[in-house]
Amino acid sequence: MSTELTKPSLERRVGLGNAISLNMINMIGVGPFITLPLVIGAMGGPQAMLGWILGALIAVCDGLVWAELGAAMPEAGGSYAFLREIYGRDGAGRYASFLYIWQLSFSAPLSIASGCIGFAQYALFLFPQLGAVVISGHSLRYTSLVAAAVCLFVVALLYRNLKQITRLGWVLWGGVLLTINAVIFAGFSHFHPALLHLAPHAFSPGVAFFQGLGSATLIATYDYWGYYAVCFIGGEVRQPGKTIPRAVLFSIAIVATLYLAMNISVLGVIPTHEMGSLAVVAQLMQRTWGARAAMVMSALVMWTALASVFSLLLAYSRVPYAAALDGNYFRIFARLHPRHKIPHLSLLVLGAVSAVFCLFDLASVIAALVVIRIVLQYVLQQVGVILLRLRKPEMPRPFKMWLYPLPPLLALCGFIFILFSRHNALREFSYAIAVAAAGTVVYMWRAIPRREWPFGRR
Secondary structure (H helix, E strand, O other): OHHHHHOOOOOOOEOHHHHHHHHHHHHOOOHHHHHHHHHHHHHOOHHHHHHHHHHHHHHHHHHHHHHHHHHHOOOEOOHHHHHHHHOHHHHHHHHHHHHHHHHHHHHHHHHHHHHHHHHHHHHHHHOHHHOOEEEOOEEEOHHHHHHHHHHHHHHHHHOOOHHHHHHHHHHHHHHHHHHHHHHHHHHHHOOOHHHHOOOOOOOOOOHHHHHHHHHHHHHHHHHHOOOOHHHHEHHHEOOHHHHHHHHHHHHHHHHHHHHHHHHHHHHOOOOHHHOOOOOHHHHHHHHHOOHHHHHHHHHHHHHHHHHHHHHHHHHHOHHHHHHHHOOOOOHHHHOOOOOOOOOHHHHHHHHHHHHHHOOOOOHHHHHHHHHHHHHHHHHHHHHHHHHHHHHOOOOOOOOOOOOOOHHHHHHHHHHHHHHHOOOOHHHHHHHHHHHHHHHHHHHHHHHHHHOOOOOOOO
C-alpha cells in the first residue's frame, strides 16, 4: 500500500496559456521560415498560397478530431492512447498502438532533427565558415554538428520539473511571436502589390496544377503540424476536457492567420523567381532593413527553431513512457525521475536518436515524414473517431466535434489528395508501407510468446 502511495506520477500543471504556447512553438518551428521557397516552387508563383489555405482547412478538420479524442482520453502519449482504446486495449488496438510507436521511432526523431537542422541553416547565414569542407575526399558539414549539439542542449533544458519547463516555454513562445511578427512588419512596410501578379493560366486545371498543389499542400501541412502537442501531455493538463480542445483550435486559428500574413508579406518584397535561398527570411530583411537586420532576424529564427525542438522533445518523450506503462514497449521507459517526475529515460534516448538524424538533409526527409505519419497515424485516427462513436456512444465526451462526421471525412479526403496527387507519390508511399511491414513483423515476433492479439488476448 505504501509503495503505491509513494509511486511517482504525472502532475496536472499545464493550463490553457501554457498549452497554447507549447502548441504554437511546436507549429511555428523553423519550417515556415525555410519551406516558403519550396511551396512557391511547387506551383511556380503566388498561386501557391492555395497550398497554405488548403493546409489550414485540413488542419481545422483534423484538429477537431484531436480535440474530441484528447478531451475524452487525456493521458500521456496522445495518439498511442487513442489508437489503443479505439481498436481495443487487448485486441487490435494493441497492434495499432504498437505500430504507432514503431513509426514514431522514425518520424519523431526526424521531426526534432528538422528543427535542429533549420537552426544550423540560419547559423550558416551568420557564420559562412560553417559550410562543408572536404577532408581526405569526404565532405564534412559543420552544420550537422551544430544541429546535433542543439538537440543535446534542448535535452538538458528539459531535464527538470514541469513547473520550470512551462516557465521556460513562455520565454521561448515570446521569441517565436517576436520573430514571425517582425517578418510580417518588414514585409508589409516595403510591400509591392505588383509582385503578386499572377500568370494568365495560373489556375488552369490540369495534371501539372494538381501535382503542384499536392506538393505545396504537403509542405504546408508539415508546417501546420503541432496543434495537437498538448494531447501528448494530456496527463499533465489541468481541466483537460476544456483546455485541450481550446488549445488545439486556438492554436490553429492564430498560426494560420500568422502564416498567411507572413507569406503575403514576403511575396510582396521578393519576386518568386528570386527565392533561391532557404534562409528567405534573412533575404527579406536584407532587402528591407539591411545586412545588420538580416543578422538579427537570423538569430531570431534560430531562437524559434530552438523553441520548436523544445516543444517536440517535450511532447514525444511522453509517448514511449505511456506505451511502456502498458507493457507494449520496453519497460525501462516507464520509469519517472524520482525528483523531477518526468520520463527522463525516454527523453534521453529520443534526444540521442534525434541527434543522429541531424546528419540528414532537411529537404530529403519532409515528404517521407509526412506520408509515413498520414498512413500510420492520421488515417487510423480519422477512421477511429468514427468507429469510437459507433462502438461507444455512451463514452463521456467533454468536447464533441462540430458538424460530425464531416471533419474526419474531409480530413481523410485532404490526406488522400496529399498522398496520391504529387509527382513520384508512390515512392514515398512505399516508404510508409515498408515501415508498416517491418513494424508488423516485430509486433508479431513479440506477440506470439506473450500470447497477445491475434494469438491470445482479445
